Amino acid sequence: MLLEPSKAKAKLKEVNKALNKNPVDVAALRKLCISPGGLICSEARQKVWPHLLDVAESKIGYPQDLRRHKECRQVILDVDRSGKRFPDGLSDVEKEELQENLTDLILGVLTIHPELHYYQGYHDICITFLLVCGAEASLAMVEKISTHHLRDFMDPTMDSTTHILNYLIPILKMANPKLVEYMEKSEVGTIFALSWLITWYSYVVPDQRDIERLYDFFLSCHPLMPVYFAAQIVLDNADKILDGPCEMARIYQLLLQIARKPNLPLEILIQRSSDFYIQFPPSSLAHDAAEFYKNNLAISTFCDHALVAKHEAPDVVLKRMGLVEVKKEENEESPTEGSWKRASKTVAIALSGAVGAALLAVGGRAAEWVPQLFGYL
Amino acid sequence: MEDKCDYLFKIILIGDAGVGKTCIVQRFKTGSWFESQASTIGVDFCLKTCEINGKQIKLQVWDTAGQERFRTITQAYYRSAHGVICTFDLTKESTFDSTVEWMDDVSRFCSTNVVKLLVGNKCDMIDRRKVSHEVASAQGKSFEVLEYLETSAKENTNVNDAFIKMATELLKQQSNVKDLADSKDDQGFNISNNTKSVGTSCCFG
Ligand SMILES: Nc1nc2c(ncn2[C@@H]2O[C@H](COP(=O)(O)OP(=O)(O)OP(=O)(O)O)[C@@H](O)[C@H]2O)c(=O)[nH]1
Ligand SMILES: [Mg+2]
Numbered sequence: 001m002l003l004e005p006s007k008a009k010a011k012l013k014e015v016n017k018a019l020n021k022n023p024v025d026v027a028a029l030r031k032l033c034i035s036p037g038g039l040i041c042s043e044a045r046q047k048v049w050p051h052l053l054d055v056a057e058s059k060i061g062y063p064q065d066l067r068r069h070k071e072c073r074q075v076i077l078d079v080d081r082s083g084k085r086f087p088d089g090l091s092d093v094e095k096e097e098l099q100e101n102l103t104d105l106i107l108g109v110l111t112i113h114p115e116l117h118y119y120q121g122y123h124d125i126c127i128t129f130l131l132v133c134g135a136e137a138s139l140a141m142v143e144k145i146s147t148h149h150l151r152d153f154m155d156p157t158m159d160s161t162t163h164i165l166n167y168l169i170p171i172l173k174m175a176n177p178k179l180v181e182y183m184e185k186s187e188v189g190t191i192f193a194l195s196w197l198i199t200w201y202s203y204v205v206p207d208q209r210d211i212e213r214l215y216d217f218f219l220s221c222h223p224l225m226p227v228y229f230a231a232q233i234v235l236d237n238a239d240k241i242l243d244g245p246c247e248m249a250r251i252y253q254l255l256l257q258i259a260r261k262p263n264l265p266l267e268i269l270i271q272r273s274s275d276f277y278i279q280f281p282p283s284s285l286a287h288d289a290a291e292f293y294k295n296n297l298a299i300s301t302f303c304d305h306a307l308v309a310k311h312e313a314p315d316v317v318l319k320r321m322g323l324v325e326v327k328k329e330e331n332e333e334s335p336t337e338g339s340w341k342r343a344s345k346t347v348a349i350a351l352s353g354a355v356g357a358a359l360l361a362v363g364g365r366a367a368e369w370v371p372q373l374f375g376y377l
Numbered sequence: 378m379e380d381k382c383d384y385l386f387k388i389i390l391i392g393d394a395g396v397g398k399t400c401i402v403q404r405f406k407t408g409s410w411f412e413s414q415a416s417t418i419g420v421d422f423c424l425k426t427c428e429i430n431g432k433q434i435k436l437q438v439w440d441t442a443g444q445e446r447f448r449t450i451t452q453a454y455y456r457s458a459h460g461v462i463c464t465f466d467l468t469k470e471s472t473f474d475s476t477v478e479w480m481d482d483v484s485r486f487c488s489t490n491v492v493k494l495l496v497g498n499k500c501d502m503i504d505r506r507k508v509s510h511e512v513a514s515a516q517g518k519s520f521e522v523l524e525y526l527e528t529s530a531k532e533n534t535n536v537n538d539a540f541i542k543m544a545t546e547l548l549k550q551q552s553n554v555k556d557l558a559d560s561k562d563d564q565g566f567n568i569s570n571n572t573k574s575v576g577t578s579c580c581f582g
Pocket of ligand 1: 081120392393394395396397398399400401411412413414415416417418441442443444498499500501502528529530531532
């Protein structure tokens with residue numbers, strides 16, 4: 001969904017205004033990233049993204065001997081298969097150069113940070129930065145998100161990633177308990193959303209402009225926002241999920257196909273994700289996510305009993321946060337496009353902006369923002 | 378669209394990254410070859426119907442990511458699989474060596490009567506072959522696979538065959554089960570005697 005030309009122009013003006021402030025008004029930029037249309041065009045993104053990640057002044061360079069990295073083989077295997085993401089009309093020489101840059105970018109970050117482990121899908125995120133910001137500027141940015149937003153995905157194992165994925169269930173439960181019951185009965189799990197999460201949707205969303213728009217949003221928010229967004233995709237299709245046999249394969253395939261549709265209503269989903277984030281912040285969901293994790297057959301469960309026992313019941317948390325009323329209100333009026341309230345939108349944007357800024361300031365990773373769940377890992 | 382089927386089998390593809398699992402699945406599903414297939418992230422899924430001995434067979438094919446770190450995740454899909462296709466790249470010895478570990482996972486997480494195939498892919502690259510037919514075939518025997526096959530997704534060699542052989546064996550296994558105990562719960566293999574789920578479970582895709 002594109003903004004009307006007049007609105008887009010006005011927005012770009014505001015972007016420039018924020019960029020020209022001294023110091024740059026990052027809070028204003030974050031709000032512009034979240035509100036409809038995001039940063040509008042790649043040119044704006046190229047200028048703004050470094051500020052969102054606080055690397056505008058950074059001067060890190062590519063290390064030497066990149067191709068000696070132990071993950072080099074796996075990286076090249078994935079880079080060689082990333083042609084689908086490249087813009088149309090590139091010559092073979094240009095394609096090759098882009099692939100070289102991509103390999104260097106990935107191995108560059110991995111070499112600077114030996115504690116980070118490469119995963120298939122990381123290359124998809126790197127492509128987005130490369131296409132928007134070029135090889136030089138991308139290194140500092142990708143280095144930053146890799147040590148923050150993506151940090152948990154880059155552990156030696158996928159355990160933390162699986163944990164994070166499980167936040168999907170309590171978020172869904174808040175909005176549509178019947179749907180969650182149905183999904184749990186089908187044993188569909190949460191793995192359908194794995195590629196959504198760890199590639200920030202660039203593995204599935206077909207249009208590069210849409211991917212960039214989503215990155216505006218995610219770069220301005222809490223690292224768990226991609227999970228809130230996943231929940232909105234599922235909720236948006238609750239009817240289709242419920243209208244059919246309660247079978248894992250059917251639901252799994254349905255969800256895979258939904259995210260790949262070219263006309264995902266991005267702006268609506270972004271608004272709803274922000275709204276949900278405010279109403280049900282990660283701390284209020286930790287208990288449910290842990291419980292789901294415990295019941296999930298697939299994964300080892302070394303610490304989950306302690307987790308669940310030590311944590312308060314979720315409604316206690318909600319009451320303390322004064323959120324129970326909000327929930328009731330939401331139930332009466334289902335959170336559809338029309339009912340999305342102006343007031344809560346402003347709050348959502350402001351707070352997401354603040355959280356995003358704070359996150360980078362303290363250098364936390366997603367896990368540290370949800371101590372109830374992750375403190376025991 | 379009425380889409381009738383008599384049997385539903387779940388088949389999972391495993392093997393190292395880049396051996397050609399997704400190309401094999403795409404070749405089987407669409408009949409075409411896609412040069413620039415993206416790496417698989419997590420677990421992909423597709424459906425294909427085929428006819429064997431006059432029976433409509435629906436195959437649910439689960440295509441998994443090959444990178445080591447995804448293994449703990451894909452293992453969850455082994456449990457309900459009726460068939461496993463363990464794939465390696467004939468031109469890369471390391472992918473053949475890994476089949477030992479992949480098959481180890483199979484014996485740990487799959488049901489005991491799961492039907493196994495060992496597939497050496499990229500047989501079109503004759504001059505780059507690193508694993509001989511004899512060695513791979515012997516390895517297959519030690520894994521107790523139904524058969525060892527050499528395929529090329531690129532040149533469409535043996536791809537259909539692999540799935541048909543798998544399905545035929547599963548069908549045979551199924552009839553044996555039925556002969557032995559008609560009343561016994563058959564793990565949901567045969568969905569034809571449950572008319573309610575026939576249409577629905579076979580109509581998506
Ligand atoms: N020559 C030749 N190349 C093949 C064949 N099958 C696949 N390839 C190539 O091998 C590469 C990897 O194929 P994929 O199907 O993506 O491999 P995969 O096993 O699905 O890999 P992951 O998704 O990473 O686990 C691709 O670049 C294909 O072009 C084949 O039969 N012959
Ligand atoms: Mg694949």
